Amino acid sequence: RNVLIVGGGVGGLINEVVKHPVEKLDYAELDPMIIETAHSFPTSLTESELGNPRVAVHYADGRLFMSRSQEHYDVIVINLPSPSTLQLNRFYTKEFFELTDRVLNHNGILAVTCPGSLSYMGEELASLNACVYHTMQSAFPYVRAIPGEFNLFLASPSAEILTTEPALLIRRMQDRALETKLLSDFHIRYKLDEAKEDWFLDSIERAPDVRINRDLAPSGLFYDISLWSALVSDRFGSIFKLIGQANLWVFLIPLAVFLAVFLAVRRRIPKLTRASIAIASTGFAGMAFDMVLILAFQSLYGYVFQMIALLTAFFMVGLAIGSTAVTRIMSRVTNNKLLLIKLESLVLAYSVVVPVMLVVFQSHLGLPVIFTVVQAAILGLSLISGVLVGSEFPLANQIYLKGTGRVAEVAGALYACDLLGAWAGALVVSIWLIPVLGIISTCVLIACLKIVSLVLIATSRL
Numbered sequence: 001r002n003v004l005i006v007g008g009g010v011g012g013l014i015n016e017v018v019k020h021p022v023e024k025l026d027y028a029e030l031d032p033m034i035i036e037t038a039h040s041f042p043t044s045l046t047e048s049e050l051g052n053p054r055v056a057v058h059y060a061d062g063r064l065f066m067s068r069s070q071e072h073y074d075v076i077v078i079n080l081p082s083p084s085t086l087q088l089n090r091f092y093t094k095e096f097f098e099l100t101d102r103v104l105n106h107n108g109i110l111a112v113t114c115p116g117s118l119s120y121m122g123e124e125l126a127s128l129n130a131c132v133y134h135t136m137q138s139a140f141p142y143v144r145a146i147p148g149e150f151n152l153f154l155a156s157p158s159a160e161i162l163t164t165e166p167a168l169l170i171r172r173m174q175d176r177a178l179e180t181k182l183l184s185d186f187h188i189r190y191k192l193d194e195a196k197e198d199w200f201l202d203s204i205e206r207a208p209d210v211r212i213n214r215d216l217a218p219s220g221l222f223y224d225i226s227l228w229s230a231l232v233s234d235r236f237g238s239i240f241k242l243i244g245q246a247n248l249w250v251f252l253i254p255l256a257v258f259l260a261v262f263l264a265v266r267r268r269i270p271k272l273t274r275a276s277i278a279i280a281s282t283g284f285a286g287m288a289f290d291m292v293l294i295l296a297f298q299s300l301y302g303y304v305f306q307m308i309a310l311l312t313a314f315f316m317v318g319l320a321i322g323s324t325a326v327t328r329i330m331s332r333v334t335n336n337k338l339l340l341i342k343l344e345s346l347v348l349a350y351s352v353v354v355p356v357m358l359v360v361f362q363s364h365l366g367l368p369v370i371f372t373v374v375q376a377a378i379l380g381l382s383l384i385s386g387v388l389v390g391s392e393f394p395l396a397n398q399i400y401l402k403g404t405g406r407v408a409e410v411a412g413a414l415y416a417c418d419l420l421g422a423w424a425g426a427l428v429v430s431i432w433l434i435p436v437l438g439i440i441s442t443c444v445l446i447a448c449l450k451i452v453s454l455v456l457i458a459t460s461r462l
Contacts (some may be wrong), residue, residue, distance in 0.1 A: 001074055003104075004028065006062030006091065008079035010038050014049040017077075019178050019201075025055045025343040026071065029084040030302070034057070037155035061302040063090055063099065067366040073106050078112045083213070083220035084127070084228070086298040092132055092220045093213045096360070099156065107158040112136070115227065116151035118196065121203040123239060124230040128223040128243075130204035135213040135220070145201040146191055166192045210243075215299050215315055215362055217438025225435065243432055248441050252448055259452045266460060276417040278344070279396050283421025285347055285446050286389030289354065290315050291429040293382050296358050296439055300365055300374065311382045318386020326391045336399045340392065346390045348450040354381060355443040393418060 001023040009027040009271065017025055028033060035057060036044040049055065058065055064076070080142035083089035090096055092112070100110050114132050129151055136143045142162055154161055166189045173183070189316060204210075213220035222244060230237030233257060260278075262269070294311050298304035328341075333339050357377070364370045401408050433442040 002071060004066070004071075004073045006065075006076070006078050006080065010035065010046055010049055012045065012054060013077070013079055015045055015051040018049075018052055018054060020176060022054060026058060026069075027050075027055060028060055028065040028067075030059075032059045032103050041327055063096060063302060064371075064407040066099055066103050066366070069103060072103055072108075074105050074108045076100055076104060076108070076273050078110070082115055082224050083132075083218070084224045085306070086218055086221060086295055087302050089213065089218045089224075090215065090299060090302055092135065093218070094135050094138050095214050095215045097136055100155075101139055101157060102427045107160060108156060109161060110115045110136075110140070110155045112153045112155070114151045114153065116148055116200075118147060118149065118424045121200075122230065123207065123241070124223070124227040126204050126207040127210050128220070129200075129229050130207040130210040131213050131220050131223050133204060134210060134334075138212055142358065143216045145197055145200050147196045148355050151200065155210045172221075201362060215427050215440070216296070216358060216440055218299065218435055219438075222435035244436060246432070246436055248437060248445060251445050255448055255452055259455060262456060263459060266456075276413055278340075278453050279393065279414045280417040280421035281449050282344075282347065282389055282392050283418035284425040285351065285421075285450060286315075286385060287422035287425030288433075288442070289326075289351075289385040290382065290387075290445050291426055291433070292354065292439055292442060293378055293385070295430065295434055297375075297378050299439070300362060310379060314379050314382040318383040318388075319390035320386075321383075322387035322390030322392075325387075328396045330395065330398050336395060337457070340399065341393065341454065343388065344450060344457060345391075348447055348454060350384065350388055351443050351447040351450060355440045356378070357381070358439060 001021065003017055003022050003024070004026045005017070006028045007030070009029065011178075014025065014027060035050070038050060050057065062080075066076075078091050080088055080091055083092045104110060112132065114129050115125065121129070131427070133143065133145060133153060136153055136155045140157065142156050144154045144157050144161050146152040146154065152220065169188050170185050170193075173180075173188075210223075211217070211219040226237070226240040226244060229240050290311070293307060294304060297307055298309070330336070336382075361370070361374045361377070365374060396414055397411055400414070429442060433445065437445070
């Protein structure tokens with residue numbers, strides 16, 4: 001009797017829902033332009049939907065609406081595309097399903113769709129469906145799959161969802177005298193065929209090592225990207241299959257080997273080369289932090305477009321503040337190496353603080369005060385990361401220019417390494433590290449990278 005639709009309600013879905021004895025239908029739509037367009041170019045269908053007194057349209061992110069709503073629903077329909085972006089991925093995570101479980105009535109039902117097939121499920125398609133299915137199972141005691149060209153996943157706190165027979169649904173459809181163009185007795189029996197469900201469950205169980213989808217570890221996003229990449233080219237499918245097998249140790253072991261080799265031959269490595277490695281790691285860390293904060297903001301809030309400009313601006317302002325401050329104090333500093341070690345230590349500490357703060361933010365975001373404060377806090381973190389990165393560049397130039405007149409060579413080499421590290425940070429973090437390892441493990445990797453950089457500086461003659 002109490003229904004919530006998240007996304008894509010106008011244009012047919014609302015019309016189908018109100019055919020039933022529904023007392024209230026809440027429709028959460030993030031983009032007001034969709035409803036404004038429906039009003040500007042009305043049809044008899046959209047006019048009847050939006051004019052129905054039982055329908056209440058809410059211009060809000062569906063997840064935010066649910067976290068603040070005092071209502072409890074019998075049915076929640078998530079009518080959104082697959083998790084192809086972090087914004088969409090938020091509606092397929094364990095945290096979202098746990099939120100949904102809290103606002104459902106005891107025998108309520110959550111409905112979610114996912115790309116499917118009734119003939120063959122390749123590894124990428126099976127992995128995406130297995131991810132969504134097992135993530136729902138991690139939050140709900142009962143989950144039922146209805147296979148099709150688009151698979152329908154139903155989750156509920158009640159076991160009745162598993163035992164509902166086609167005959168019961170057919171009888172209810174006849175009792176309510178529903179007018180439908182596609183749905184029929186045959187179609188209901190066809191969709192709920194047990195053999196199809198068994199085939200589907202067997203197919204997703206063969207998907208290798210599927211990870212649970214979480215807000216700060218968006219594996220659903222990675223599986224969706226892998227699926228569409230495989231549809232474009234077999235070569236892309238093989239690449240993403242290899243990427244998906246990575247874990248934190250895949251990166252930490254080469255870092256440890258690199259550090260051991262460097263320490264063994266450090267006396268033979270030119271001073272400028274050592275500086276270039278440190279600056280490249282700082283450039284990587286700086287851009288990685290920038291990407292982490294942008295993508296974390298989108299995971300937490302569901303939107304990011306207007307914030308990209310602000311987050312980037314705060315980062316750039318931080319760069320200016322850090323470089324200006326260090327430039328002014330360098331003439332009074334007697335031990336430049338010690339100052340560089342301190343700055344490296346601050347970057348290392350920052351890479352530990354960021355994931356801790358993001359976990360705290362994510363767990364308390366439902367509180368209105370925290371919801372507002374976190375936005376300012378993430379902007380502040382972006383500013384701090386800029387300050388830390390900007391502080392190192394002029395100091396490194398000062399250290400490695402001492403006693404030489406090769407200004408163009410040193411400044412050019414260090415700046416090139418800074419840009420190269422930043423390029424690698426933006427590319428690797430956004431495409432690989434966050435979708436596969438998650439935001440927390442990505443920050444751990446950055447911290448380990450800065451540990452290596454710190455050791456390189458501390459054990460070198462500057």
